[in-house]
Amino acid sequence: MTIINENFTIHTEGHTDIIDITKNVQNAVYRHSLKDALVTVHIAGSTAAITTIEYEDGLVKDLYEVLEKIAPAGETYHHDDLWHDGNGYAHIRAALIGNSVFVPLINGALNLGTWQQIVLIDFDNKPRLRNICLQIVY
Amino acid sequence: MTIINENFTIHTEGHTDIIDITKNVQNAVYRHSLKDALVTVHIAGSTAAITTIEYEDGLVKDLYEVLEKIAPAGETYHHDDLWHDGNGYAHIRAALIGNSVFVPLINGALNLGTWQQIVLIDFDNKPRLRNICLQIVY
């Protein structure tokens, strides 16, 4: 068995910046010309998340609005009593969505739908440089 | 190390159809008579999700109602400006819940609670034929 570690960095604008990282993931995976593997995509940090979505402007806006409804950025959070950095909402959203996805590599192709992209969401309230880690188990 | 790929198909009614796939997963796993393995259950597509729940009528209705509250099917979504297929809500729900679960196989048994089932949820607004992929790493 082998585990391959790959990683890449992404500059974000924060404020629930939803970024398509599918190409980055594909590049990191396909260069190894593997047939079958378990591919995991993970981001460290408590104000960012990874999920999948059909990446098009309308849906990106829809996801933003639903998250605003679940944990509004403008509300007061107890967390702000500690750091006063106003990103309580960001932590909550990240805890709900989660830090990672895994995608099976089957017969050399990542098992994604035709209209499905892997996205990084940066909920923090400032620009960040994010490091995405992949583990490819085969 | 070995990765076994397994898959099975499920006809769904869509419209947040919540379907117990535990038996399908157990069949695909237990036929290999393995002792310890990492079992991943994954569905490609941006309008379906996989999670676990105690599969009984009341709870299935409860989950349906909470998801209706989070992203109501009857509301207007920006996504509909693109495709006009009225399933914006479906994409949002799938992005929140996620495409996969993993379950450890320990001593030949999947590590599920006594009252816990693995479910496929098809959020799309029409019947679909869904392909569920398993990767068994051991």
Added chain:
Amino acid sequence: MTIINENFTIHTEGHTDIIDITKNVQNAVYRHSLKDALVTVHIAGSTAAITTIEYEDGLVKDLYEVLEKIAPAGETYHHDDLWHDGNGYAHIRAALIGNSVFVPLINGALNLGTWQQIVLIDFDNKPRLRNICLQIVY
């Protein structure tokens, strides 16, 4: 390839008890002195979840309050028609957050943010003894 199974037990108070299990996970992983591995943390059961959060009092309270908004403990759920144990809300919250996380072990360190902890959330409405299972694939 090897899969190491580890586990530990945690007493909880239930009622959305959010418990930092990072040290338990680190102990179970670091004793093996591995360099690179895929670490999965999983709990069986349909009323508990695992996620990550910055573990500090304010944020723990924030997460509790947002979950109360999404699936209020005081509301009536159809699930209670079956068992009358009043924990319908607990099942829903667990289904939304999920039973597991995975964290890459890279160069001997778990890939967590500086302010990020792994937490067990017990949503059930009574104290429970919970068994957390790790699978370390390397």
